[in-house]
Amino acid sequence: MSVVHRKGWCPGALRPMESGDGLIVRLRIMGGALSPDLARAIAACAKDYGNGLIDLSGRANLQLRGVTRATLPALQARLDALGLLDIDPNAEAIRNILASPLTGIDPSAVLDIGSGIRVLDERLRNDTRLHRLSPKFLFLIDDGGCFPMPSGSADIAFLARAGQPAFFFEIRLAGKRAGSCAVDDLSETAARLAHAFLKLRGADETIRRIADLTARIGTDAIAQAAGLTDMPNAAEDSCNVAPRVLGAHALGAHTVLGLGIPFGRLDAQALHTLADAAETVEGELRLSPWRAIFLVANQIHPDLAGRMHDAGFILDEEAPIRSIAACSGKPACLHGATASQADAARLAPLARKLAASGIALHVSACAKGCAHPRPAPVTLIGRDRGYDLVLDAGAGDQPLLRGLDMPVVERLLQKFVTTPPIERATLAHQFCVEAQI
Template sequence: MKHAAPFEVKGWCPGALKPMQSGDGLIVRVRPRCGRLSPDELIALAEAAQRFGNGHIDLTRRANLQIRGVSEETLPRLHAVIGRLGLLDSTSQGEAVRNLMISPLAGIDPTEVLDIRDIARKLARMLASEPTLWALPSKFGFIVDGGGRLTLANERADVRLAAVGNGAKIAVAIGLDAQAGTDWLGSVVPAIAASVAVETAHAFLELKPTGAGQRMRDLSADGLASIRLAMASRIDPLALDPRKTVGSLARRVGLLELGSSRFAVGIGAPFGRVETDQLAKLAGEMAACRVKEVRLSPWRILYAEVGSALAGNALLDAARSVGFITDPGDPLLRIEACPGAPACRSTRLDIRGDARRLAALLPRFGFEGTIHVSGCAKGCAKSAAADLVLVGLEDRYGIVRNGAAGDCPTSSASFAELAADPDTIFASAERRSR
């Protein structure tokens, strides 16, 4: 069975200075500095989204924020607001290459190996200020991970920095995103980690990769070996496997007890969509709870440190009252869904409406796997595999099990047909995911 729904692969991500046209107007992506915003900045962005867009805001898989429905006429006024907040880059090229994610609990989690915020700030400045790096592919990305309970170990990036070690013997491992997983080159002292990451990107550019989609993972074994050779004099042997420094929280959403009398909250947005009034009310409650920073994450979850469990639960109650996800068992957390029609021109299906209806069925059938509902085979909401994928085929859904939206469906059905007999699809998908 072939994909029938047409879609356009742009090959780049929108920015503030280079917005992308969609079915509901321009998409303007705001890249917070190292994934952090204050509650007051969130309120200002929410108000701007209401005044200059259509009031819809998306939290992205790259820990950014997108304002939708902007017009050519309102874009300059939106730029003025973003600029006043210090979030507007001097060039679109520098903005596009400033593509990095950091541990959302950096500096908060007492079990982290290293507070990597200084490394991330230095790397962000270098990426935006060195024109030679602007030749990197538009989706070329970096991860800076300090370890601890809530890490980015399962997220992909072309160049990965991961803190390793303990006590006085702390280093930063340097890894490349290869087809088989992370190819660890070695480690460096924290003081030069940002510079070495930039040198690694230069080594990639020396290979003169061609094509807008060319990424580190697309290099041949010879290409990876060339980068390894170029960096050999700068990198020490890896003394500790970075995977051994990865901790985990039992959950990402709700009240997070971090130890040493420190607490944080994780607040999810269904499918990453936030409305302006929701965000403004949440940010106002955060300010009242004396939250200083709000951290974005690739899981479309907002994190904030709170002074006590009591304050955290009060903030979670307020978030729940305006439609955010605060229950770690909420089935919506296991479903990824793109905006769908009419916001996207690549589908005629009500993707998020169908995803919500699907979530309501999950508890009854005991399905515990991951689900991706995509309007087309491009799979914007989730590039990785899911246990069950529904992908738009005109007015029907193609069904893919243990795969991605771009894979060939094994069968298709309308949503009404799926809802009428969900046991068949859930039971089959569950057996395959085990």
């Protein structure tokens, strides 16, 4: 079996990535659906071949951490037996499809996209010319249901729409409207757009994402090259606001329990607990990109929600920890300068007070900003000498203040809580002068 470890690579099961706590093995679960047995088997893999930690990524993948070179072959054999191993690492790397996790269950959805996911997945595996796409290249399919997907983060997004006389997909390229296609043409259209992208970027492999190309030649040029005929004006219109997914939802004949995972990290025991809960209610699990896993069943007794809360899952969207994004950080990530998750947990009581909704505070252990690649009201960037601070921008932006230690960060955030966002930059400068930082 192929075994290649490369720092900075997007990890797969065939091509894991080195990290601070061993190899990361990413599992791309088609459609994000996990039966209790499969969830239990993955939990066992995490425990037997890794360090027991599992990350739920922003693309709804599961990442097993702490795998070693010694345990990797046995892990791969087990994943193969579970049907979770690709034949080819190049195909594995580009099978990046993020889709509405409750498709087939959500009665408010425009259509069931299950078959569209399968057909596109098959196309990505088999069309070897597409294997030149970057492993970061993301396809997204939104069924138009009650939890809108983060379409702005995708290179090519298909959003189900109810039209006359038939349903169709609206297509967005890097968040901008680019046209539409018939429901049955999803896979073919996705492939044509991806081929057009590869052709138009030519030999310039620094152009890895659609946004890199649209910045140079515009959205229409790609749409035309792919043969899209219907091109409404390419207005910016993307969804990046996380919906409120936690707690119980009645969706037609189903009850869905949205269970938040602190910082998207759980351990093998927690996944085992989820599997057991799903089995108890004769249901299944669905992975979401919102640091949450859905437990889906015909009926879920309210007692179960209480038990899941006691087991460490978050059921309240207002829980302070939901307002913080934090990456793996030190020591799990080789690039991490700070223990971002531990620091974020310490700052959690302050975070929710910094903004009324969404991510209020982003604690990133380096400037890459993996956990929240977007602006946040307050962003802390780990450095060898403490944290740099950025306001209303992203981790890669110019810091306002540099080298703050945690006690100083806490004092400053306490002041931010009672200060309107527009005045925080001035306050931060005054604070530093007064504190002689």
